[in-house]
Amino acid sequence: MRLSTIQQDRAIGAILGSAAGDALGAPYEFQPSIGPDAPVTMRAGGPWGLGEWTDDTSMALPILWALAEGRSLEEEATLDRIVATWADWARDAKDVGIQTRQVLATARTAADARAATRALHADTGRTAGNGSLMRTGPVALGYLDAPDAVLAVVARRLSDLTHADPEAGDGCVLWSLAIRRAILDGALDLRAGLTQLPAARRELWAGRIDEAEARMPWEFTNNGWVVAAMQAAWSAIVHAEGLEERLAMAVRAGDDTDTVAAIAGSLAGAAEGASAVPGEWRRELHGWAGEATGTAQGLEAWAASAVASGGEQSGSARC
Ligand SMILES: [Mg+2]
Numbered sequence: 299m300r301l302s303t304i305q306q307d308r309a310i311g312a313i314l315g316s317a318a319g320d321a322l323g324a325p326y327e328f329q330p331s332i333g334p335d336a337p338v339t340m341r342a343g344g345p346w347g348l349g350e351w352t353d354d355t356s357m358a359l360p361i362l363w364a365l366a367e368g369r370s371l372e373e374e375a376t377l378d379r380i381v382a383t384w385a386d387w388a389r390d391a392k393d394v395g396i397q398t399r400q401v402l403a404t405a406r407t408a409a410d411a412r413a414a415t416r417a418l419h420a421d422t423g424r425t426a427g428n429g430s431l432m433r434t435g436p437v438a439l440g441y442l443d444a445p446d447a448v449l450a451v452v453a454r455r456l457s458d459l460t461h462a463d464p465e466a467g468d469g470c471v472l473w474s475l476a477i478r479r480a481i482l483d484g485a486l487d488l489r490a491g492l493t494q495l496p497a498a499r500r501e502l503w504a505g506r507i508d509e510a511e512a513r514m515p516w517e518f519t520n521n522g523w524v525v526a527a528m529q530a531a532w533s534a535i536v537h538a539e540g541l542e543e544r545l546a547m548a549v550r551a552g553d554d555t556d557t558v559a560a561i562a563g564s565l566a567g568a569a570e571g572a573s574a575v576p577g578e579w580r581r582e583l584h585g586w587a588g589e590a591t592g593t594a595q596g597l598e599a600w601a602a603s604a605v606a607s608g609g610e611q612s613g614s615a616r617c
Contacts, residue, residue, distance in 0.1 A: 299443045299608050301481075306605065307571035308481045309439055313362060313601040314575050314594060315541060315567015316435045317583055319559030320354040321346070323549045331516035331552030338546035340579055345392050349582025353393045354432040354560035355597075356586040360384060361456060362436035362597075363588075365604035371440060371452045377408035381459060387586060395429040401460045411459045419462035426465040428527035430457035432557045434470040435564030438478040439604040449474055450494035461524070468495050468503060469524045473565060480568035488532055511536050515551035515558065522554050531562035541566050541574040572598060 301309065325343020326332065342348045360383035361371070369376040381402075388394045388402045400418055405411035419425040437456055441449040453474035454467035461467070475491030488507050492500045510518070510529035514537060518530040534547035541563075548562035549555045567575070575594075583594040590596055 299605070301442070301605060304484075304571065305481055306602070307573050308484065308568050309442070309605045310572040310598050310601040311541075311567035311570060311574060312435050312439065312477050312481060312564050313358070313567070313597050314572045314580070314583075315545075315563035315565075315570070316358065316560045317351045317355040317563070317585070317594070317597055318541075318567070318575050318579050319545045319548060319561075319563030320351045320556045321349050321583055321585070322545050322579075323556035323559035324350065324352050326549050326552070326555040328554075329552060331550055334514065334516070334550060336550065338549045340582060347584070349579065349584055351583065351585035351592070352556050353391060353395060353398075353429075354557050355592075356387055356391065357384060357398070357429070358433040358435050359587060359592075359600075360387075361433065362439070362600050362604055365436060365440040365607060366600045367603075368607040371437065371456065372448075374408055377455070377459060378406075380456075381405055381408050381411045383588065387588070391586065395427055397425055397427045398429045398460050408459055412462075415458070415460050415462040424463075425461050426463035426524050427461060427522055428466075428469075428524045428554060428557050428561070430459075430461040430466045431469045431473060431524050431528060432560050434474050435477065435560075435568075436601075436604060437470070437474045438481065438568075439601060440608050442478060442481065442605065442608050446475060446491070446494055449478060450491070463524075464496075464499075466524045468499060469528045471495060472503065473528065473561065477565055477568045480565060484569055486535060486565070486569050507532065515547055518551065519553070521551055521558055527554065527558055527561055530558045531565070534558070534562045535566050541570045542576060572601075 324346040457467040457470040472491040510532040515530040518526040530551040538547040548559040
């Protein structure tokens with residue numbers, strides 16, 4: 299798909315904004331909210347270096363790479379490759395979410411992963427963590443001109459690899475459609491995707507969006523749950539102006555700060571563009587990128603390739 303310069307900047311912003319939120323939030327993770335006005339700065343903390351991204355960005359990268367290579371996320375072979383890359387990453391990663399770790403411990407293929415998360419769901423009924431929403435940012439980049447229903451199906455399939463609960467898939471559908479809308483016309487509209495959810499759950503999600511707009515990010519405790527994480531991220535976006543302040547607001551949610559900020563950053567970055575990411579953050583951003591060296595420049599280049607390959611997504615994948 300041919301994008302204008304500003305649309306191109308916004309598409310790259312979905313990736314860079316998410317990585318920036320991830321790195322900004324990492325040192326604040328697993329602590330209570332620091333309060334509504336506390337300063338939030340890009341710094342080192344815990345096991346994380348200054349500007350270092352975490353699992354949120356690391357797990358988004360194999361999806362972004364598949365798109366950058368012109369692969370279709372509708373192909374099972376592409377999903378197999380993504381799961382295998384996640385499994386390689388998870389072996390040495392400093393942080394892997396609980397549900398994701400359980401699924402990836404044995405899975406080498408997409409079918410293995412789906413079977414593992416379904417078994418976990420049958421055992422515990424708890425597979426609605428925020429770990430698929432945190433990595434959904436790249437999906438829209440490959441489907442900028444696809445029908446809404448196609449993007450919705452693909453976003454859910456990616457979520458279903460590790461999170462069997464349909465709540466996690468619902469969150470990814472809403473967020474991916476909102477990211478695409480933001481890239482294409484700069485609008486922030488989370489409700490537009492409601493029509494792509496199963497009819498029985500639309501009203502529930504519409505109420506959750508209303509609730510997010512009525513409350514502040516730190517009022518959504520339990521943000522390891524996909525619903526609360528999305529509400530906190532959306533609350534941060536609607537209650538602040540500008541990418542830096544939106545990401546700071548997301549970090550102030552406390553608890554799973556890097557993930558809430560990574561989620562907020564994928565959508566806020568899509569609306570505001572890569573050019574809204576401060577230069578000093580861009581210089582420090584780094585993290586796991588497989589065999590490559592992970593930098594902001596790398597993220598930008600992969601995002602640009604994913605968009606350039608986007609037109610090839612329907613049936614002409616080079617798998
Ligand atoms: Mg993380």
